[in-house]
Amino acid sequence: MIKAGIIGASGYTGGELLRLLVSHPDVRLELATSRSLAGKPVASTHRHLEGFLDLKYENPGLEEIRERCDVVFVAVPHGTAMNYVPELLDGNTKVIDLSADYRLDIPVFEKIYGIKHSDPRNAVYGLVELHPEAAKEDFVANPGCFPTGATLAAAPLAAAGLIDIAVFDSKTGISGAGISPTETSHYPNLAENIVPYKLTAHRHRAEVVQELTRLDGKLRNINFTPHVIPSIRGIFTTAHLFTKETLSTEDIRGIYEEFYRDKPFVRLPGGVPSLTAVRGSNFCDIGFEADKENNRVVVLSAIDNLVKGASGQAIQNMNLMFGLGETRGLWLPAAAP
Amino acid sequence: MIKAGIIGASGYTGGELLRLLVSHPDVRLELATSRSLAGKPVASTHRHLEGFLDLKYENPGLEEIRERCDVVFVAVPHGTAMNYVPELLDGNTKVIDLSADYRLDIPVFEKIYGIKHSDPRNAVYGLVELHPEAAKEDFVANPGCFPTGATLAAAPLAAAGLIDIAVFDSKTGISGAGISPTETSHYPNLAENIVPYKLTAHRHRAEVVQELTRLDGKLRNINFTPHVIPSIRGIFTTAHLFTKETLSTEDIRGIYEEFYRDKPFVRLPGGVPSLTAVRGSNFCDIGFEADKENNRVVVLSAIDNLVKGASGQAIQNMNLMFGLGETRGLWLPAAAP
Amino acid sequence: MIKAGIIGASGYTGGELLRLLVSHPDVRLELATSRSLAGKPVASTHRHLEGFLDLKYENPGLEEIRERCDVVFVAVPHGTAMNYVPELLDGNTKVIDLSADYRLDIPVFEKIYGIKHSDPRNAVYGLVELHPEAAKEDFVANPGCFPTGATLAAAPLAAAGLIDIAVFDSKTGISGAGISPTETSHYPNLAENIVPYKLTAHRHRAEVVQELTRLDGKLRNINFTPHVIPSIRGIFTTAHLFTKETLSTEDIRGIYEEFYRDKPFVRLPGGVPSLTAVRGSNFCDIGFEADKENNRVVVLSAIDNLVKGASGQAIQNMNLMFGLGETRGLWLPAAAP
Amino acid sequence: MIKAGIIGASGYTGGELLRLLVSHPDVRLELATSRSLAGKPVASTHRHLEGFLDLKYENPGLEEIRERCDVVFVAVPHGTAMNYVPELLDGNTKVIDLSADYRLDIPVFEKIYGIKHSDPRNAVYGLVELHPEAAKEDFVANPGCFPTGATLAAAPLAAAGLIDIAVFDSKTGISGAGISPTETSHYPNLAENIVPYKLTAHRHRAEVVQELTRLDGKLRNINFTPHVIPSIRGIFTTAHLFTKETLSTEDIRGIYEEFYRDKPFVRLPGGVPSLTAVRGSNFCDIGFEADKENNRVVVLSAIDNLVKGASGQAIQNMNLMFGLGETRGLWLPAAAP
DSSP states (O other): OEEEEEESOSSHHHHHHHHHHTTOTTEEEEEEEOTTTTTSBGGGTSGGGTTTOOOBEEOOOHHHHHHHOSEEEEOOOTTTGGGTHHHHTSSSOEEEEOSSTTTSOHHHHHHHHOOOOOOOOOOEEOOTTTOGGGGGOSEEEOOOHHHHHHHHHHHHHHHTTOEEEEEEEEEEOGGGGOSSOOTTTBHHHHTTOOEEOSTTTOTTHHHHHHHHHHHOTTOOEEEEEEEEOSOSSOEEEEEEEEESSOOOHHHHHHHHHHHTTTOTTEEOOSSOOOGGGTTTSOOEEEEEEEEGGGTEEEEEEEEOTTIIIIIHHHHHHHHHHTTOOTTTTTOOOOOOO | OEEEEEESOSSHHHHHHHHHHTTOTTEEEEEEEOTTTTTSBHHHHSGGGTTTOOOBEEOOOHHHHHHHOSEEEEOOOTTTGGGTHHHHTSSSOEEEEOSSTTTSOHHHHHHHHOOOOOOOOOOEEOOTTTOGGGGGOSEEEOOOHHHHHHHHHHHHHHHTTOEEEEEEEEEEOGGGGOSSOOTTTBHHHHTTOOEEOSTTTOTTHHHHHHHHHHHOTTOOEEEEEEEEOSOSSOEEEEEEEEESSOOOHHHHHHHHHHHTTTOTTEEOOSSOOOGGGTTTSOOEEEEEEEEGGGTEEEEEEEEOTTIIIIIHHHHHHHHHHTTOOTTTTTOOOOOOO | OEEEEEESOSSHHHHHHHHHHTTOTTEEEEEEEOTTTTTSBGGGTSGGGTTTOOOBEEOOOHHHHHHHOSEEEEOOOTTTGGGTHHHHTSSSOEEEEOSSTTTSOHHHHHHHHOOOOOOOOOOEEOOTTTOGGGGGOSEEEOOOHHHHHHHHHHHHHHHTTOEEEEEEEEEEOGGGGOSSOOTTTBHHHHTTOOEEOSTTTOTTHHHHHHHHHHHOTTOOEEEEEEEEOSOSSOEEEEEEEEESSOOOHHHHHHHHHHHTTTOTTEEOOSSOOOGGGTTTSOOEEEEEEEEGGGTEEEEEEEEOTTIIIIIHHHHHHHHHHTTOOTTTTTOOOOOOO | OEEEEEESOSSHHHHHHHHHHTTOTTEEEEEEEOTTTTTSBGGGTSGGGTTTOOOBEEOOOHHHHHHHOSEEEEOOOTTTGGGTHHHHTSSSOEEEEOSSTTTSOHHHHHHHHOOOOOOOOOOEEOOTTTOGGGGGOSEEEOOOHHHHHHHHHHHHHHHTTOEEEEEEEEEEOGGGGOSSOOTTTBHHHHTTOOEEOSTTTOTTHHHHHHHHHHHOTTOOEEEEEEEEOSOSSOEEEEEEEEESSOOOHHHHHHHHHHHTTTOTTEEOOSSOOOGGGTTTSOOEEEEEEEEGGGTEEEEEEEEOTTIIIIIHHHHHHHHHHTTOOTTTTTOOOOOOO
């Protein structure tokens, strides 16, 4: 059994790691940390887990964490993870960082986040459909939620060198903003509404740029505008992709089927994907339609932001890093409707 | 492996049976019937199940169903199941009926539903927390969704002979009304609203009356009023129970803990239960508070109407009927938030 | 023109007073106070009012407020209003207090709110359907939101001395909890959920008790349990009223039509009322159904908590206090759907 | 008093015309037609209007309608209005058609809608911010809901000849789909979800193309993709406009303020507009931000689809056609939150 620890287990990402790991056949939950809640039962805050674990929140030192765990998931705010990762890796423990700290090249990170990086280490970007080499690593940077949906939507066309301009108009559920109440998460502000933010300069854009330009070094015009919709979970991305050639919907289907062959968590079900069909699951469902008049392709992707957009993808990485099947403990359908 | 069939698999109840059974370690899905969809892939309508099953809807005869299946779940409208059950049981196949046809004594059924019953057979009422004898049966009537939440909320006090008047004010998600659009399920009618219906005479009241009077033959004053709330899943029951004696909250806790000892799917987490903490799971979470001034006890129960209120409970019955552990394949936490 | 001021104008109640008063034909908005926002345009926080007023938030002394205003609406937290009211009334200014400070007899207030009252003044309870004498007053205590819906639902039967036990199971939109984000108003906690609170001892119960026992001095068994539903506005009250006599639905209709004759804001439309049909308006819609088996009557009332439950009712009081028609400036239909 | 009639009054558009006209100081509602509901009180289906009108649905002949009404609002499905309009206009009655029948040049209409047009008449496109000449007409074609939001968002930049590529990613509440339940309006399908449709070829695109190319004859690359969000009312449009020059946010503000000077229903409040701030009102709120890196401007517009997107705009047209102030009877703030 893999002994797993979670640093920063009291938030939504931590809760989702716990939910998935309590049912994972090869994992034993060893520890869950929280500074403010140390000593309290984990199920006293993640009440849906009542009966599934006896863990109490702890706040041990990094050395102890490293010694007790085969794998550690770091689920702390960006700018903080870099204070944990080096020492955690100073042994045989594998680490998956769910923060933004190791996703970008350091100069890009420092510019985008306005933080001096303290750890020169490189990490594989754990979007495993694009980075199967993550399987060989001891340390992986788990992708951001928006970049997962956007990048998977556009990657096949980018890899084919076909994209001229990419506009990602993304719609996310509010759980991505975290467990603490905010103005945006205040029900009267979000219900019956839609709230765009960071219209032109959301930090997650840098990850999309990084990944798509790795696939097509000439692609420059990449745009990303996020919105919060009245939904708890889910990211729905509408990618308006202007292409260099006129494509048919059938052309696109061929390209996507080829690109995502043997990728169990990417589904191309036909028609328009739905947040309902992925809710609670690790899937990314993708649909598309060609607009020949303007050489535009509309590609749609749906993920659960807490699963494929965060904790599920982290476990997908863990599975590969430990030589398990990619779908181990993750092969769960959405609870639709 | 238990070969399982579902009659009437295209609705929400059928979909939820499928969702849970595809992950059940001892079950192989053998067939899913639908008259109108015969020949189409099941995943073409239950799109969240894409990749989990290759089944197509079929419409075989009852004899074939009986021969191919070790267990059959009947998920058809009330008044219809009685046309399937007798022939299905004419062999070694076990049957779990999710309709109302066999839940009530026949005269009560005929009065409440206004339908002549064609099958004199008795069935155990499969609320297994109250009817462990279901484990010995080949045929079980799976309880209604509202009665599951209401009966579990009041049973311990009823069994103690303490209830004078019971008022069940229930709030349900709309999925209980089915997969077909209706006036009530029309988003502009339900969002930002609450819709009571059948204020004094909902058919499910008869099940609550049947079960509570089994526990306390003197209890007469039982009232039930349901409402639809803007939620997809979940039944939240507020039971206003006027008691013959003045009870404290601690008294009640003692009674409930004793009554539900060793019942894995009833949780008494303390505080107010939440639909979020049971969504997608088979739990019934119960909370309570005494109002000594008026000898009232407020008991709250939360279930997922499609799981503990229907398909999960049916699988709980199946587990027992086949000698499996009660929680087999069902020990899944809610996907909160 | 009546010069009107609002003390505490930055919250939802203040915003709703502003929304209604900008269209009132006999009112000129003179001032809107906010300590923290003084100097900022009112429309910078109540953005829907952009273009309707040029007011800036102010923070003047009470003497200045009294001199500038013919009427002052006090929309501050309970325990605070009593610090404003005496000095505001020390002249010719009329005052309508939307807090709880003057709704209850002082000993009851002090017990329920745990606050020593500093002002021995009595006030009329401004539920004008029951208290037409409010028209002759210079000072009125505007009722709470829950008590408005609950009291109007039960008053006709209480006045007839027919109620034995009253159970009010109320469901409110979250705007009643105010403009500041809280755990309960956090979208992931409220959406797809229902959150009961203060199961047996909500402070608003005391107002219902006060008003119903004024109508029927023998009525004792009055119970109130509130829930928050996923809705911005609205209070829906399900009153389970056990009666001393067996009544028919027609009996009840007769009693309610007689009681609410010439009360323009109480409608008895037939059937089940709906939050949708009152949203944004000052109406209280009431429906009912008799349950002869248990001598129970189910009475349903729907109001907009911010209008009839707060600011609209305050303006209804103002209209009467200034000799205007009761419906002046308030005769607006809901914006359904 | 203007005697007004509504043909097709039982739907959401008809209901909203009624809601606004019952409070209009210069209008008397003369008739409301419905074939299927003739004889029933209008308030029996539009229950929020109980107490506001005594009208019953009628089904009179066109000649009678013309004789009884000074203005007729035609709120029937596209392809149907053309059967009413010619005869209605055969006198002194003014007509405002809310269907699509007269919005487009006839060849375009016939191509897009696949219907042979039976009436060669031209109509002014009643987006009065762009077509003040509507004031001189007896017949106006009221714009579609999506085109209103999209066109107003882009018109100032189009008029300045600055747009190279326009991508309108629109999000609508479900009330735009009408009063009858559908798969999309089924609560479990829409709540916690977002549903795009007609990804590249929605009929409303033709109106946007028509209006923007009138402003800039060289603009060709116009794209429109609509989504339904879990909201009853509102259309939020995210316009990704690639410009020929690099603009700053200040540049854009200058252009929009100049263009919409003296347009009372277009507000430029600063920051991000919100559906909440326009709900129930006739405003179009617009915000914007420049993305200099890619010469993209993100323009956001928020309207209430049933008011500025339909019935409110129709009354705005009526006001001008009868020489009334543009805001007459329409100067109502949103009921936020």
